[in-house]
Amino acid sequence: MATPPSTAESGGGAASSGAGRDPSARVLRPPTDYNDWCEVAHGCTRKLGMKLCGFLQRGVLDERGSGGIPGSLGTQQSQQQAGGGRLGGADGTAGCKGDGAEMDGDPRVHRRTEVNFSNLYARDLLPAKNGEEATVQFLLELMDILLSYIRKTFDRSTKILDFHHPHQLLEGIEGFNLELSDSPESLEQILVDCRDTLKYGVRTGHPRFFNQLSCGLDIIGLAGEWLTSTANTNMFTYEIAPVFVLMEKITLKKMREIIGWPNGDGDGVFSPGGAINNLYAVMAARYKFFPEVKMKGMAAVPQLVLFTSECSHYSTKKAAAALGIGADNVFLIKADQRGKMIPADLEAKIIDSKKKGMVPFFVSATAGTTVYGAFDPLHDVADICQRHNMWMHVDAAWGGGLLMSRKHRHKLNGVERANSVTWNPHKMMGVLLQCSAILVREEGLLQGCNKMCAGYLFQPDKQYDTSYDTGDKVIQCGRHVDIFKFWLMWKAKGTVGFEAQINKCLDLAQYLYRTIKNREGYELVFQGEPEHTNVCFWYIPLSLRGMPDGEERRAKLSRVAPKVKARMMEAGTTMVGYQPQGDKVNFFRMVISNPAAMQSDIDFMLSEIERLGHDL
């Protein structure tokens, strides 16, 4: 509901008594003019109110004429005289929802006009006096640049990147000067800088970009992120982020329900990435078993040890190093040829560590390993954790998205037995970077291990329920709003939309697997159908086909992927990652998480590898 009359009256008193020297302050009155009646209209039920308001607005528009550009000063002033620029209110603060802002010829719609930006500077934009028109025009000009970029990103005839070495870009290609100076540049130059920044960047949303687990450019998510930037607030208190804090709460609960925890109970938070969330899991577990660690440090606790598979993400080791546990105290469990943790080896290593006087307290199982896309056997891991009274964490940063799919979620069976789960919507669910959640089954542990009760932020005598202040759950103080884009995508797609998107990516991986299996010049790194979208393979150039396995072939083969990748980046036509793993020399890892990809893109990627690598 837009400002109802009663609130407007009390707010009006405030504005009038405090107007001071500010010329734009206004006195609100009982409903006597257009805008006050409009507020009454807003107080009515939705449809009636909108109709009333539409009626009122048509009248006023006629009265004022409708030829003006809304951002221009003349129009702005007349709006303010009539009560605070309410006609500009497509944001709904005081205007109507669905109030016809998209109507053709509506002066409230912001339109581009011809502006010479070479004489304008940042200081001419808002909050500068008379800065409104320049601001609107500058942002519309930028928007045009971004819209062109977006359209081209989905256009397969556009290159993914125009590769340059660091020294080339540092030297300043075609006048693109990265250096910072004392004096300001014109807005025209700033717009050129924006174009150049996009030009020399990498189109991670391109349908043929397969280089990273996070890719794609979801339009709803993008809209959400633009709004988030515009709102520019901070998640630490309900006070300044009421809507976002509630969206986070609701979304986390939904995620816990999907994991399978009863009633979706538990705790959680969005943090700046899976690595930090894995660190939170270790912190929560350590605090659960040894709460004294918070105040006394590791000196007060026995020698803690952690377990994770040799195929797991490196962040568990990073966490152990940071937290004062020591990276050496992360024991790596053997994985089978598919990359799945071997439960027998886990239990053997736990027992062994106990014999050595260590205290095993934490197992990180992986649901979707980074390279192979393997899912550890979660029920087996849960059984072991139960037997040894250990915390079970599931790093589902990459695989968590599969929980949204009725067809594929069985791969995470047992995740409901975990104590904590890392789940990155910015990977398999296509949310823009950054969007990553830690979910903890027991409420209060995150708060327990992190809270320091800063008086200036978390005043206990606030007028609202301060349990909604989430800032003391994390090691951060300020926290970026990562939730909105995700919430908006969920609204726009529904759970079924995410499901369809994820199923499609997995189908494409199947397609790639089957294509490679029957195609000359490829070897799969592991046998069997992919469980996730990771497909790992070697491309075998003509010169190596038929060569017997051995040191020479391995050495030569290890140089193929880097060489093809380098040529690929020079060509800028597609991107896919490679790496060695264990005793396997450099191989390609295809991952598909971009809903824009099609079978033809998979075909294209393979033919590119062949084109670029056949002569090696």
Add this chain to the structure above:
Amino acid sequence: MATPPSTAESGGGAASSGAGRDPSARVLRPPTDYNDWCEVAHGCTRKLGMKLCGFLQRGVLDERGSGGIPGSLGTQQSQQQAGGGRLGGADGTAGCKGDGAEMDGDPRVHRRTEVNFSNLYARDLLPAKNGEEATVQFLLELMDILLSYIRKTFDRSTKILDFHHPHQLLEGIEGFNLELSDSPESLEQILVDCRDTLKYGVRTGHPRFFNQLSCGLDIIGLAGEWLTSTANTNMFTYEIAPVFVLMEKITLKKMREIIGWPNGDGDGVFSPGGAINNLYAVMAARYKFFPEVKMKGMAAVPQLVLFTSECSHYSTKKAAAALGIGADNVFLIKADQRGKMIPADLEAKIIDSKKKGMVPFFVSATAGTTVYGAFDPLHDVADICQRHNMWMHVDAAWGGGLLMSRKHRHKLNGVERANSVTWNPHKMMGVLLQCSAILVREEGLLQGCNKMCAGYLFQPDKQYDTSYDTGDKVIQCGRHVDIFKFWLMWKAKGTVGFEAQINKCLDLAQYLYRTIKNREGYELVFQGEPEHTNVCFWYIPLSLRGMPDGEERRAKLSRVAPKVKARMMEAGTTMVGYQPQGDKVNFFRMVISNPAAMQSDIDFMLSEIERLGHDL
């Protein structure tokens, strides 16, 4: 330089050989048609190339007619037939820079048309077939909402917030439903959700929002963040963020120069906030003195202790708790009545800890404390650190901005002797959240304590200089691009622009201090002119004026600020924070970091406090 002919040829070969089933793939030829010639034009020097291209485009536009809407399918197809939609290229990838896209009547400019969003869904947007027009229109509609919001944010007659309790928002005010469902919602509903999200949020950019150290809405910064979201990439490798990685490198060097380190040498990174950067400082110091901690944990090192002032930010304790040092091992040093650390107490506590067998290794001095805005005496702290061979960190998260001001930077004298500095451009420099840097004098320590050499990201056999891959410097894996908005603001304002902005905020704090000093009903929490923009004061309602100091008055006074703040949020007219500190009961803390604020806004804030609090 836009794609030169030679590169286009090699890329073209790629496209042709791999076109597969993709209907939009095209074959690039030697320059025979318009687009190829345009590429030749781009290969010329800037001005000549632009002229040539303009000439070519005029011809082609005439040929094709110019009445179409560029996003519409018809136009798109004709563009693709002619060589990949090059005419839409305001992003500069293949189009010209400054190629006249702002021209009136130019069909390349994206324009809004009447669209019924109630029949459109997320699935109708790109990458959907024929999704381009819907995508452009949806984003333009959103942009209109955002532009209206931005204009109103700077309009003083707009309320800062429309306060609701959590349960009210959760119940769904006026149909604003926060719950997520299985099925998708129409794009019309999504746009309504966007309006509602802004409507029930807090306008942190409003000229009368003084509640947080981070506020304001810098238009250039906002443009930068919109572009960052659109680029949607990740800082961990040069491979996928070449431009942003270099911008970070250049900006960090500039910041180190401003700190005063010789040649700007050293290290650093942008991380998700000051608290994490303070944690990095502790980690770097610990690793410097005890590198074995990384692999062996705290068990391998003696009992480490840290020192910081009792007025410092709570993040030092959070870091100690997280890192396994223990929050109890952070010793709080006494501060004087202005909130500055007392060096004698620091040295006494260091000596005392040594006597007790502890190992003092780290002092965090603060440049701009959170509540009082105090600057610790950095030279004195540096002397002590030197005598005891300890790491000196300066938490300048809040005060770092003053380094940009020739008038105020003397308050940080001695910062050049620090081993590390935290500096948050998202506070005093008005950059959008999040933008926070840790700067370290010795290169390699961040890498040393954090690196785990993940093979799938940091391949040593890449074709470029991999020292530009920054991902192993941090505990994160993926890292959001926080640099671009800041870099762009620096370009647009110049160093002198930041200086002017910061000086202005400090002038306003002076104004507030002098106003309060001479105004009835106020008491300053500490005497003397403010060093930063923090002004701390009690408002004394009529009923307490003349009451003798004592328990009763203190108890009553402690309830004033919370009550006024609650009424302020209900009124939604201004926002300022409060807290107790030490033996001082709840007082207001004014901070001014929003360049939009004026003297009249300060006056307004005071008169609001009086209006809302006089009857208490």
